[in-house]
Amino acid sequence: MERHLINTTASVSEKDSIIRFKRDVLNGLKASPKELQPKYFYDEVGTELFRKIMKLPEYYLTDCELDIFQHKTAQLAKLITQHNEEFDLIELGSGDGFKSKHLLDYLFHSKTNFTYMPIDISKSALEYLSESLNDQLPGMEIQSFQGEYVEMLAEACYSSKRRKVVLFLGANIGNMELPQANEFCGELQSLLSPKDLLLVGFDLKKDPKKVLAAYNDTSGITSQFNLNLLERINRELDADFVVDQFEHYPVYDPISGACRSFLVSLNQQQVCIGENQIHFQKNEVIQMEISQKYDLNGICDLAAKTGFKTVGMIADSNGWFVDAIWEKRE
Ligand SMILES: C[S@@+](CC[C@H](N)C(=O)[O-])C[C@H]1O[C@@H](n2cnc3c(N)ncnc32)[C@H](O)[C@@H]1O
Incomplete structure (x- = not known):
């Protein structure tokens, strides 16, 4: 059979996708509580980190x-x-x-x-x-x-x-x-x-311990995966997050089945994203991802x-x- 590898169809131009990314990041970080959308985890570095997550014990x-x-x-x-x-x-x-x-x-x-x-x-x-x-x-x-x-x-x-x-x-x-x-x-x-x-x-x-461990691996790859989104914002949106001033924090609620990951600001700090300034209180969190468990x-x-x-x-x-x-x- 002849091979038909049809070229990838892309929904938006790279310029438009950066505009969308910046809009969503700023809306999320100006909201209360602050949040970032998990779909933005997957730049090239994030995609590679997710491949490593899939191999974690x-x-x-x-x-x-x-x-x-x-x-x-x-x-x-x-x-x-x-x-x-x-x-x-x-x-x-x-x-x-x-x-x-x-x-x-x-x-x-x-x-x-x-x-x-x-x-x-x-x-x-x-x-x-x-x-x-x-x-x-x-x-x-x-x-x-x-x-x-x-x-x-x-x-x-x-x-x-x-x-x-x-x-x-x-x-x-x-x-x-x-x-x-x-x-x-x-x-x-x-x-x-x-x-x-x-x-x-x-x-x-x-078992709630098993669920939580999946988002809190001992080798720290899931933490890197979450922090990479701040690095991506630095790389693509001219921002100055000091990444080691944030810490990965997952929690699991066995009643609702919601496992949530947060990044906690370790200090009071100010972050610039282009011409925008975002203020963080000490211990303020950014909601990163929900991983809902079902019955x-x-x-x-x-x-x-x-x-x-x-x-x-x-x-x-x-x-x-x-x-x-x-x-x-x-
Ligand atoms: C958790 S990974 C799962 C990959 C694969 N389905 C698996 O089961 O191993 C999520 C995948 O969905 C893609 N993704 C996340 N949000 C998306 C969205 N809103 N639209 C299209 N793809 C998305 C990511 O780039 C990533 O490749």
Whole structure:
């Protein structure tokens, strides 16, 4: 089969993405409490640091979902190819495709007719993914989209009329507050057609110590990952954060299932971002990221409320993580 590696479609120019980045950073740091959006973690350095996080012994999430993609591939493939038609396999926030490659390999070698469409905000993640797929699965059709989830899913849906199977792995949905996750699933549902599928990875509530350790590794990589966002702001927005004046602080609430990461200002300090000045009190925090943990009822409720029917639920062998397969209702 001839290889069709279609050039990456990008949603906005580099200049516009810097304008958006600056606007979001300033709005977040002028708010109370201060916050930064986790989607900005993934510049080239952040993308590389996240690859290291996935290999940490404490970060069980990758191993759990890998267990599903590596050992239950046939079950996954059967669920997503049930209508036996050609389809587009769209992956939101694909990163390096470490887990999805097992499914791609299975589908490709079983001669399934599909095009793989990774979507990611990180240009370097998409470049790395395309190059590695070129080596590992030469001949597989890929069309990549650089930009935000919903914007680029709309482009992908517009680009072909084939059935869609959308992957949203890695418990990325946990990076949204519950109302935001509801709104997001509703937006995806409105872009899809009846019978299209959405496969979402959810991290489940479990031993609170195990959850917290995943965001507080002893080697300090998660701390570097969080602090890199301040360094990115320095690099790209002409800012002067003194990064060692901030400390990574994660907390987990086992009742709500919300694990939150903060950066704590170790002193009273003033930071310039271009011509803007941001003041920090000693011990003031910046909210960085939520990693929401779910239970099975919460997952089924989310599907039902946003117009999907659960057609499959595949857990890892520990029962710590599930990939839920939802079909858009008629
Ligand atoms: C936590 S990583 C997970 C990567 C992969 N899905 C996995 O399970 O290993 C999140 C990925 O989503 C991308 N991402 C984060 N926010 C995004 C957004 N709003 N739109 C598009 N991509 C986003 C990041 O660049 C990163 O590659």
